[in-house]
Amino acid sequence: MKILKNYFYNLSYQILVVILPIITTPYITRIFNSQELGDYGYYSSIVTYFILLATLGVANYGTKVISGNRNEISKNFWGIYSLQFSATILSISLYCIFCLCLPFMQNPVAYILGLSLVSKGLDISWLFQGLEDFRKITVRNITVKLVGVTSIFLFVKSENDIYLYVFLLTIFELLGQLSMWIPAREFIGRPHFDIEYAKCHLKPIIMLFLPQIAISLYVTLDRTMLGALASTKDVGIYDQALKLVNILLTLVTSLGSVMLPRVAGLLASGDKRAVNKMHEMSFLIYNLVIFPIMAGMLIVNDDFVQFFLGQDFQDARYAIAIMIFRMFFIGWTNIMGIQILIPHNRNKEFMISTTVPAIISVGLNLIFLPKLGYIGAAIVSVLTEALVWAIQLYFTRRYLKEVAIIGSMTKIVLASAIMYGILLGSKTVIHFPPTLNVIIFAVLGGIIYLFAILSLKVINVKELKQLIRKN
Known part of the structure; x- marks a missing residue:
């Protein structure tokens, strides 16, 4: 709780x-x-x-x-x-x-x-x-x-x-x-x-400082390069798309800082079974939120941009349709990096997983941005996060073997696909002003998704309640 x-x-x-x-x-x-x-x-x-x-x-x-x-x-x-x-x-x-x-x-x-x-x-x-x-x-x-x-x-x-x-x-x-x-x-x-005692903390702190520099590099440098290699208009469109995706990401990234101290505390006590249960709960919660948001946003993207951003930023819909897939990669790396690598003192691996993609993203931006502008920036942002995900997946593979993920995720993807398919078909008959469309699709999608999740028995409600109450 x-x-x-x-x-x-x-x-x-x-x-x-x-x-x-x-x-x-x-x-x-x-x-x-x-x-x-x-x-x-x-x-x-x-x-x-x-x-x-x-x-x-x-x-x-x-x-x-x-x-x-x-x-x-x-x-x-x-x-x-x-x-x-x-x-x-x-x-x-x-x-x-x-x-x-x-x-x-x-x-x-x-x-x-x-x-x-x-x-x-x-x-x-x-x-x-x-x-x-x-x-x-x-x-x-x-x-x-x-x-x-x-x-x-x-x-x-x-x-x-x-x-x-x-x-x-x-x-x-x-x-x-x-x-x-x-x-x-x-x-x-x-x-x-105590400077002498502080020295023992210096190396691990530096190892976590370097990834912060790398993350800052590929999070902020893309807009600078986009302005230099394309145009400031591209920057404006890309920036608005990025802000909208980041708003949705707050739903999933907020859990990382909450789970870190709990996982570290359980590791210190040697309770690895409880740690695996915590990881399992994190993946379950993230996947339950990420996949329906991705599917739902692809449905309401045009209407949402039309009423939220206005006429000058309508092209942001194309960048959002690409960048929405960052949610999956960032959601998982929030677990693999912050909840697994850092608590297990795998600081070197965490550093590699952020610095290598940061360097590669610079090269990708040089290739994509001059010709594709904000679309290229959106593509590179997804590829960069995907690379972070792939590297962290490799470094955490032995920990993830003990965590049940695939079974529940398969059912969640299926439930999200069912919701997407029904909503996509509904678009042919639902034609209201953009704001009302978004509200209707959000409510309808939520009902369909909840029904699908319960029907597929994704969640063991009794077990989840016990785990939450215990923690």
């Missing part, structure tokens, strides 16, 4: 992260022009690389160590945080040098965004993830986001408020990170930076 609660805590925040920009964007774009928001976006992208250095690979590693060593929380926390603190000081120092030495960085927006480095340096959410206390993280994050958005509507009134706008975005994030240190005191005690 705790896993289910943590999943919904995490999912509720992820949904909020998606909804809030939809609310604020129309307001902000009517106050600031493209140049002003462009400056913010430009400097924000630069700061992202310094943030990457400041946080290292602490998040997943810290969660795993805390959850697997509940008797030495304070010692491990300060050992790991010593490295995060040192990396943050280094990152801030380099950023200051960057701002002082490079003329294009001498901008108030760049200076204000420097607070983001301080904020990330104080981020200890990994401690509470390791303790499986997602309630504190979610409540804090939601409160900070809502107060921040409210302050934007209250205080940002004209184009002269661009610096205030950037400041509000960063300061509330900083205050949110500071607030987490208050409940953390009962677990971590007084500060004691």
Whole structure:
């Protein structure tokens, strides 16, 4: 039951992260022009690389160590945080040098965004993830986001408020990170930076830091290359398609950070049978969600794009039809990478599974983007995720042999195919405005899929209830 609660805590925040920009964007774009928001976006992208250095690979590693060593929380926390603190000081120092030495960085927006480095340096959410206390993280994050958005509507009134706008975005994030240190005191005690003990954590953290660089490379570089090799219009279409697919992905990726501490804790106790059951439940939940969403989105794609994006972005439907298949690969790698390789200390293998596809994606972009534009970018994004999936499948093969996956997945694919076939046939008789079409197909598809799942006996409801209650 705790896993289910943590999943919904995490999912509720992820949904909020998606909804809030939809609310604020129309307001902000009517106050600031493209140049002003462009400056913010430009400097924000630069700061992202310094943030990457400041946080290292602490998040997943810290969660795993805390959850697997509940008797030495304070010692491990300060050992790991010593490295995060040192990396943050280094990152801030380099950023200051960057701002002082490079003329294009001498901008108030760049200076204000420097607070983001301080904020990330104080981020200890990994401690509470390791303790499986997602309630504190979610409540804090939601409160900070809502107060921040409210302050934007209250205080940002004209184009002269661009610096205030950037400041509000960063300061509330900083205050949110500071607030987490208050409940953390009962677990971590007084500060004691042990550099010698911290050294034992350095190698595994670096091994997880390198994949983060690789992931950042193939997640962000595609848009940069698309703009350079094709056109900014292609970037706009691809970016909107990517955002829509990422909204759907929040339903499946939210489970990864919830399951990591539980799996690490069970591995530390030596209960491999329970670990396999957890993996089985993860694959079951992911597959139950992924396949019907993929099938349903292919049905409503045209109508959804028409009412959600408007006339200028109608071509995004073609990119979405390709990129929707990323959901399967990302869903599985969320299990194989975060729930299997990392808890089993297979950090080297995790690094290989992300760095190799990142390098190959650059070459594929050079081939596909000049001729195919946003379609090429969509194809490369799917191929890259498929390669990550294939490599992780190879590295986790001996663990997956002990996990029952194929039987339930075959039934889920069949149920999704039945739903898709009926909905596809229904399109010949259902002709309403786009918004109503999406609602009708979503409800009808949900009913058909649920009936098919129950008929095929995909889920052993009694066993699933016992597993959820136990955890």
